[in-house]
Amino acid sequence: xxxxxxxxxxxxxxxxxxxxxxxxxxxxxxxxxxxxxxxxxxxxxxxxxxxxxxxxxxxxxxxxxxxxxxxxxxxxxxxxxxxxxxxxxxxxxxxxxxxxxxxxxxxxxxxxxxxxxxxxxxxxxxxxxxxxxxxxxxxxxxxxxxxxxxxxxxxxxxxxxxxxxxxxxxxxxxxxxxxxxxxxxxxxxxxxxxxxxxxxxxxxxxxxxxxxxxxxxxxxxxxxxxxxxxxxxxxxxxxxxxxxxxxxxxxxxxxxxxxxxxxxxxxxxxxxxxxxxxxxxxxxxxxxxxxxxxxxxxxxxxxxxxxxxxxxxxxxxxxxxxxxxxxxxxxxxx
Numbered sequence: 001x002x003x004x005x006x007x008x009x010x011x012x013x014x015x016x017x018x019x020x021x022x023x024x025x026x027x028x029x030x031x032x033x034x035x036x037x038x039x040x041x042x043x044x045x046x047x048x049x050x051x052x053x054x055x056x057x058x059x060x061x062x063x064x065x066x067x068x069x070x071x072x073x074x075x076x077x078x079x080x081x082x083x084x085x086x087x088x089x090x091x092x093x094x095x096x097x098x099x100x101x102x103x104x105x106x107x108x109x110x111x112x113x114x115x116x117x118x119x120x121x122x123x124x125x126x127x128x129x130x131x132x133x134x135x136x137x138x139x140x141x142x143x144x145x146x147x148x149x150x151x152x153x154x155x156x157x158x159x160x161x162x163x164x165x166x167x168x169x170x171x172x173x174x175x176x177x178x179x180x181x182x183x184x185x186x187x188x189x190x191x192x193x194x195x196x197x198x199x200x201x202x203x204x205x206x207x208x209x210x211x212x213x214x215x216x217x218x219x220x221x222x223x224x225x226x227x228x229x230x231x232x233x234x235x236x237x238x239x240x241x242x243x244x245x246x247x248x249x250x251x252x253x254x255x256x257x258x259x260x261x262x263x264x265x266x267x268x269x270x271x272x273x274x275x276x277x278x279x280x281x282x283x284x285x286x287x288x289x290x291x292x293x294x295x296x297x298x299x300x301x302x303x304x305x306x307x308x309x310x311x312x313x314x315x316x317x318x319x320x321x322x323x324x325x326x327x328x329x330x331x332x333x334x
Contacts, residue, residue, distance in 0.1 A: 038069040045081040047131050056132055078131040083195060086142065088149055089119035090200060107205065108154050114162040115208075119201035120174075122149050122181070124194050133191030145185070145192060152180045162204070163219070170199055 041064055042048040048060040050067045051074040067073040089106025108118050124145060126134045138144050156176050160169055178197040185192050204212040276283040 034069050036069075038067045038073055040065055040067070040075055042077060046077045046079050047128070049076040049078060049132055049135055051075060056136060059131060076135050078126055078135055080126045080128040080131050083123050083125050084142075085121055085123050086146060086149070087119070087121045087200070088146060088153070089117070090121075106201075108157040110157055110162045110165060111159050112161040115205055116157065116162055116165055117201065117203050117205050118153060118157060118199065120149075120153060120177075120197060120199045122194065123196040123198070124192055127191045127193050130189075130191040133189045135191070137189045137191065141190065141192065144188070144190060145181075148181050148184050149177070149197075152177050152184065156180070166202055170202065174199055 040048065042060060042062045044062045046062065048065055049056060050058050050060060050065075052068055052072060054074070065075075067075055106117050106119055108116055110116055122145065134141055156173055157165060160173070165173065174197045178194050181197070182194045185194065203209075272283065272287070
């Protein structure tokens with residue numbers, strides 16, 4: 001120390017103690033050290049928020065940056081690149097185990113008054129365009145994101161039935177929770193972007209798993225029976241419709257034929273009536289002969305001669321040509 005003091009004394013002009021030059025040197029050195037407190041380095045994934053007397057004045061990018069020295073100026077570094085993951089309802093992830101944590105954050109009430117155990121994760125990052133909102137507008141960003149995520153998930157689950165939650169609505173639930181969380185956090189001006197909401201587990205509580213499996217089996221049986229009924233319906237209904245169409249067409253054909261026959265009979269009657277008016281006697285005789293021809297054409301006939309013999313009437317023999325022709329045809333067929 002004596003040698004160092006001697007050298008400094010010689011450098012600053014000699015003599016005992018420090019001279020005015022030495023004091024000035026140390027004062028300048030202290031000023032430079034104080035000004036150096038305004039220098040800081042921002043990493044590639046970060047941005048720096050400059051503060052002057054505690055008031056935010058601007059954002060700087062990665063690299064060496066300068067601000068007013070402490071305590072006039074200060075800075076906050078915020079990581080804006082990279083994804084943060086938060087798991088909710090998962091035992092051992094940032095919260096006590098399920099048997100220890102209060103309120104059972106993974107147990108949620110569905111729209112049909114059932115309880116479902118939901119574990120999900122939220123991936124988020126700081127909005128690169130508004131890092132100052134993340135730093136200054138909310139006191140506990142991660143706690144706020146967790147509370148908003150759990151609240152929105154309970155709201156979305158409460159609008160759906162248990163069966164839909166466990167089967168078909170997994171993707172719609174994730175999308176709805178993500179969009180609702182983003183809307184709420186934007187209203188808070190939290191400076192947070194929600195990237196992905198992922199359902200890790202959706203199942204009934206262990207206490208009712210057996211009963212739920214029975215319900216699931218009954219639902220599957222009901223769906224199977226419904227499918228069988230639909231198959232039978234798809235087979236029987238077309239056949240019944242075909243038969244109904246066939247009956248309808250036959251009825252329409254019968255109606256058309258009957259109407260045509262009736263119109264033909266009426267037309268013939270009109271024609272006969274017109275001829276009857278012109279020659280009543282001839283028409284009456286003709287009608288009588290045609291009627292007798294139709295009545296007696298296919299019957300056995302016996303002709304009686306009303307002569308003047310002793311018996312008053314005698315049988316007139318005749319040659320039965322029709323009978324002979326029928327017998328001749330039957331013999332040839334044999």
